Amino acid sequence: MEKVMKEKRLSSILFIVVFLCGSTSMAHKPFRQLPQPCNHLVFYFHDVIYNGENAGNATSAIVAAPSWGNRTILSGLNHFGDMVVFDDPITLDNNLHSRPVGRAQGMFFYDKKEIFTAWVAFSFVFNSTNHKGSIDFVGADILMNKTRDISVIGGTGDFFMTRGIATLSTDAMEGEVYFRLRVDINLYECY
Amino acid sequence: MEKVMKEKRLSSILFIVVFLCGSTSMAHKPFRQLPQPCNHLVFYFHDVIYNGENAGNATSAIVAAPSWGNRTILSGLNHFGDMVVFDDPITLDNNLHSRPVGRAQGMFFYDKKEIFTAWVAFSFVFNSTNHKGSIDFVGADILMNKTRDISVIGGTGDFFMTRGIATLSTDAMEGEVYFRLRVDINLYECY
Amino acid sequence: MEKVMKEKRLSSILFIVVFLCGSTSMAHKPFRQLPQPCNHLVFYFHDVIYNGENAGNATSAIVAAPSWGNRTILSGLNHFGDMVVFDDPITLDNNLHSRPVGRAQGMFFYDKKEIFTAWVAFSFVFNSTNHKGSIDFVGADILMNKTRDISVIGGTGDFFMTRGIATLSTDAMEGEVYFRLRVDINLYECY
Numbered sequence: 001m002e003k004v005m006k007e008k009r010l011s012s013i014l015f016i017v018v019f020l021c022g023s024t025s026m027a028h029k030p031f032r033q034l035p036q037p038c039n040h041l042v043f044y045f046h047d048v049i050y051n052g053e054n055a056g057n058a059t060s061a062i063v064a065a066p067s068w069g070n071r072t073i074l075s076g077l078n079h080f081g082d083m084v085v086f087d088d089p090i091t092l093d094n095n096l097h098s099r100p101v102g103r104a105q106g107m108f109f110y111d112k113k114e115i116f117t118a119w120v121a122f123s124f125v126f127n128s129t130n131h132k133g134s135i136d137f138v139g140a141d142i143l144m145n146k147t148r149d150i151s152v153i154g155g156t157g158d159f160f161m162t163r164g165i166a167t168l169s170t171d172a173m174e175g176e177v178y179f180r181l182r183v184d185i186n187l188y189e190c191y
Numbered sequence: 192m193e194k195v196m197k198e199k200r201l202s203s204i205l206f207i208v209v210f211l212c213g214s215t216s217m218a219h220k221p222f223r224q225l226p227q228p229c230n231h232l233v234f235y236f237h238d239v240i241y242n243g244e245n246a247g248n249a250t251s252a253i254v255a256a257p258s259w260g261n262r263t264i265l266s267g268l269n270h271f272g273d274m275v276v277f278d279d280p281i282t283l284d285n286n287l288h289s290r291p292v293g294r295a296q297g298m299f300f301y302d303k304k305e306i307f308t309a310w311v312a313f314s315f316v317f318n319s320t321n322h323k324g325s326i327d328f329v330g331a332d333i334l335m336n337k338t339r340d341i342s343v344i345g346g347t348g349d350f351f352m353t354r355g356i357a358t359l360s361t362d363a364m365e366g367e368v369y370f371r372l373r374v375d376i377n378l379y380e381c382y
Numbered sequence: 383m384e385k386v387m388k389e390k391r392l393s394s395i396l397f398i399v400v401f402l403c404g405s406t407s408m409a410h411k412p413f414r415q416l417p418q419p420c421n422h423l424v425f426y427f428h429d430v431i432y433n434g435e436n437a438g439n440a441t442s443a444i445v446a447a448p449s450w451g452n453r454t455i456l457s458g459l460n461h462f463g464d465m466v467v468f469d470d471p472i473t474l475d476n477n478l479h480s481r482p483v484g485r486a487q488g489m490f491f492y493d494k495k496e497i498f499t500a501w502v503a504f505s506f507v508f509n510s511t512n513h514k515g516s517i518d519f520v521g522a523d524i525l526m527n528k529t530r531d532i533s534v535i536g537g538t539g540d541f542f543m544t545r546g547i548a549t550l551s552t553d554a555m556e557g558e559v560y561f562r563l564r565v566d567i568n569l570y571e572c573y
Contacts, residue, residue, distance in 0.1 A: 034382055063463040064255035064446035067262035071449035081254040081276045085463045087494045105493045105522055106501050111296045112278045119297050123522040134522050136533050140296050140314040140325050151327050151345025154533025161570060188352060191416055225573055255446035258453035272445040272467045302487045303469045310488050331487055331505040331516050342518050342536025
């Protein structure tokens with residue numbers, strides 16, 4: 001009887017062990033369930049694009065354009081081909097004048113003639129008491145959608161090797177000079 | 192005798208457990224075996240580069256070039272430094288006129304004077320009954336090689352957080368105006 | 383007594399098994415400990431930027447600039463917006479004339495008016511007896527820092543699907559024509 005009990009107990013333990021191993025192993029197999037985020041962060045960033053008259057305030061500038069465009073005014077055809085380099089303040093709320101917690105640095109370019117859409121590649125570079133390090137983003141930013149997902153492809157410092165999804169939404173837009181993006185970051189790989 | 196048998200059986204079970212765990216554990220150690228893909232996809236995409244005379248058909252345009260180049264005609268030195276933004280239709284077969292299942296949006300630039308090679312960064316943006324979401328690619332595209340591998344670094348929607356390898360091959364090339372790439376995507380991380 | 387011993391031994395084995403599984407399982411949970419690298423590599427790469435007078439030696443060229451800049455001379459405001467495409471030799475030591483083991487191909491752009499900083503996106507393309515394949519990098523390169531981390535976001539061939547961190551340091555800088563970077567690569571995902 002005692003032996004049977006012991007065997008049963010042993011089986012249970014083994015079952016748990018196998019289960020634990022199994023579930024880990026599953027993590028590398030197709031069509032696993034969506035994981036829970038290991039970190040969630042919300043930021044805003046603010047872009048003031050150079051237009052020939054706002055050198056003092058501008059945080060970004062057109063650096064490339066198709067042959068029919070120029071580098072001072074965004075071109076026609078939904079700005080197709082206009083490429084913008086930016087260094088935008090990141091804030092915790094939607095106020096341009098709040099104390100920045102870091103900078104969004106990178107570039108985007110408009111990439112469709114028929115509608116307004118862009119491709120983005122940038123990093124959040126933090127240097128605050130809360131966060132040190134950087135988060136790297138790339139992806140298609142389908143500007144006319146209320147929310148759109150891009151990829152978090154890496155990070156350094158506090159965000160060492162992270163991966164996840166960032167959901168962008170345009171929080172404000174004033175003509176072609178100022179826009180503010182809300183960025184909801186869900187990280188699924190944290191160290 | 193019975194005890195010995197039980198111990199042996201136990202050892203076997205433990206061996207299997209250890210083996211299972213071990214192999215999973217290996218997944219994070221160097222020089223593990225190549226995994227099997229969890230998804231395999233094949234697409235074609237079609238690029239018609241703007242050359243000053245094809246504004247109606249062009250799906251891409253030169254937006255940057257070195258000082259010796261211009262933005263209408265690809266420059267000498269194997270187009271070194273010419274940067275192209277594109278919005279190309281993706282099809283399931285090699286026919287430009289097939290119904291697109293999405294758009295390849297991004298940029299590439301030629302990056303060697305001596306031979307014809309490029310660096311690419313783009314997304315496949317799907318919006319079909321079969322696929323919703325996007326896949327993000329970057330990498331060196333050594334154009335003179337029949338096939339060349341680039342990295343799948345992320346994705347959204349159906350391709351949430353995916354990673355893998357895309358093998359590019361030039362399926363057709365007509366002068367410096369049209370090219371068609373075949374893209375064999377092997378995904379190794381699927382959710 | 384013998385039974386107790388056996389149970390103890392069993393417990394120890396199970397503990398080890400559970401520990402092994404546990405540590406693997408942890409690898410996908412938040413706030414895990416920093417892993418050990420599965421590969422460490424050190425390279426140097428050498429950039430000679432085109433300045434209008436060094437066409438023969440130049441390994442890179444300005445291809446885009448803001449409207450106040452040009453593509454022959456790096457612009458003011460800490461070169462904000464100047465974008466450079468490069469094809470730089472990679473060497474194992476800090477000697478420009480050592481036999482290259484591959485090429486660093488990609489681009490960077492300066493992205494801050496107040497200080498000297500850049501955003502980089504490039505690949506190491508190897509073709510040596512030691513390494514075949516490529517490693518892909520992106521990230522914010524805060525040039526004034528002695529060392530700065532960027533993300534390794536993928537790779538092909540020998541570096542299939544790799545991820546990790548690359549630590550850049552400026553090993554030499556001669557005016558605005560030549561710079562040499564040391565790249566310490568720590569890979570944490572190897573296949």
